[in-house]
Amino acid sequence: MNRKLTAARKTQLKIEDHAVRFFTETIDAGRISPLAFFEAGESCYKDKRFYWQNADKTMTLVGIGHATVITSEGTDERFAHISNTWNKLRAALIKEEKDMEPVLFGGFSYDPKSVKDEEWEAFPSAYFVVPSFQLTIKNGRTSISINLVTESSEAAEEFDQLRDERDRLIHIAQVEDFNLLEKPKVVSIEEMAKEKYMKAVADVTRKINNGEAEKVVIARSVQLHFDEEVPAVTALHHISNEQQESYHFGLQKDGQLFFGATPERLIEISDGRAYSACVAGSIKRGKSAGEDRELGEELLEDRKNREEHQYVVHMISQVFQSFCTDIIMPKSPKLMKIRDIQHLFTPIEGKVEQGTDIFSLVQSLHPTPALGGVPTNVSLEMIRSEEKMDRGYYAAPIGWTDTAGNGEFAVAIRSALLDGDRAYLYAGGGIVADSDPAEEYDETWVKFRPVMRALGGKLNG
Incomplete structure (x- = not known):
């Protein structure tokens, strides 16, 4: 895998502190089972994963880890809050032409004004995440992206650590046995x-x-x-x-x-x-x-x-x-x-x-x-x-x-x-x-x- 930062990306990563920047980098990943990649995150990211596949199988997404989380406990304004926050983040995106577009994944509650039951306490009115590691299978092509949202001047070091972790997750998904369990009893x-x-x-x-x-x-x-x-x-x-x-x-x-x-x-x-x-x-x-x-x-x-x-x-x-x-x-x-x-x-x-x-x-x-x-x-x-x-x-x-x-x-x-x-x-x-x-x-x-x-x-x- 190419592990060298381009000159342009090195410059971008060195921008001063306190400015929110949104970095992404994509590599081709060959053939990886999306559920094997999902399971590769089990030990370290058990509560920070998502899975999506559309009905005609042309788009599959797996997210592991959280680059950032956007939530709302509001009612009518929750849609606008998620939209506005995401638009600000989109404006901070730094990517190269070959990189996949980062995704924001999540959902809304049916009715934030309804009775609240204990089983749903952890889920707010709106809950969305940008994954740290994003597997995308689109029209037969599999790619994996790193997403980093940061204000730190140490962004280059953070990005390199994410690359190491990406490679570890890919290795687990490709090499380790993926034992599908029987249906629950x-x-x-x-x-x-x-x-x-x-x-x-x-x-x-x-x-x-x-x-x-x-x-x-x-x-x-x-x-x-x-x-x-x-x-x-x-x-x-x-x-x-x-x-x-x-x-x-x-x-x-x-x-x-x-x-x-x-x-x-x-x-x-x-x-x-x-x-x-x-x-x-x-x-x-x-x-x-x-x-x-x-x-x-x-x-x-x-x-x-x-x-x-x-x-x-x-x-x-x-x-x-x-x-x-x-x-x-x-x-x-x-x-x-x-x-x-x-x-x-x-x-x-x-x-x-x-x-x-x-x-x-x-x-x-x-x-x-x-x-x-x-x-x-x-x-x-x-x-x-x-x-x-x-x-x-x-x-x-x-x-x-x-x-x-x-x-x-x-x-x-x-x-x-x-x-x-x-x-x-x-x-x-x-x-x-x-x-x-x-x-x-x-x-x-x-x-x-x-x-x-x-x-x-x-x-x-």
Whole structure:
């Protein structure tokens, strides 16, 4: 590996103290398993790692260590705070043309005004990191970057230490045995407040029939208990292996891992164009190709699901009209088929207007009617009063942006919070005027299944 600093970089590293500088350096890394690189950070960076892979497998990111952390405990201003802080950091970036763009990765809580539960205490309203070591696999090319944010006059020494550590991590990932553990052994599955959930669905249905709202998403959780602590890499391996068509994500903090495999992209910006996905309305997969086709046709023709889907289409298209031009969107939904469930799906894209960054779109799109309701403010108040559960980062935006303004956020459904020898799983559904609590309850089990299976849990049917 080339370990010589260029003359330009030597000069940059010697800039005086007290000026924040953001350095990056990228090398080609050959073929490295992203999960092997993730696991290479286990001993020294157990609580400072993240994982991301988009649904079409063209972009994989692994972050190890923290070059810097940006957080917010705010409510409405949290999106602007993350954006403004990141923009200041972007302005301090010093890179060469061959270097990859550094990324900022993280997520937001679903609702900073909701009830707070103990399991989510470590996660603030917004939590984002720039990794010290960034593995990027993009369109088949694997590279590893060092990122350094510093005010020190000893930047050259710091950078050289990071190079040594980068080489150590690469060596571990390439040479040491990477033993994928078997799925965890589930000791018990505990339903969290089932009766409260059933009552919430009934109460919300009644309020909708009284004209107080059109749709409200009510969620619930279950807790899995294991016979021993579950390694983060085990959870990520199994969920990504079993849910091939989904976005895969994992974010570690203070001994916990928030992870999942979501089918739902919230927003992507690539070279000045924005892309989103209207995903709402669902039905199970069939046990045969014929049954699967019949269920799909039933979903496409179902009035309740089509109405639920149209709420999302209307809202997302309005946001795009506010921030984009040259909008393209089909008139009718199609089917998105993933392993355990089928969804109605309508893609939308447009050209981003100058001055709009990804956080502006994330703020305007969250929560979509698929995870909140209609009208948005009314549904959020109803969720707070009826659901009475801290969703944490479940159903909230999680993803990345880079120093060039590209990025992608997904909606963190089909997700869980892994905490040592237990995990909290979350699932919900859209409640409308003719919703039935028993049917909504059954639907949540379908949505629990992907993460539960990855963690060794089993459901009948």
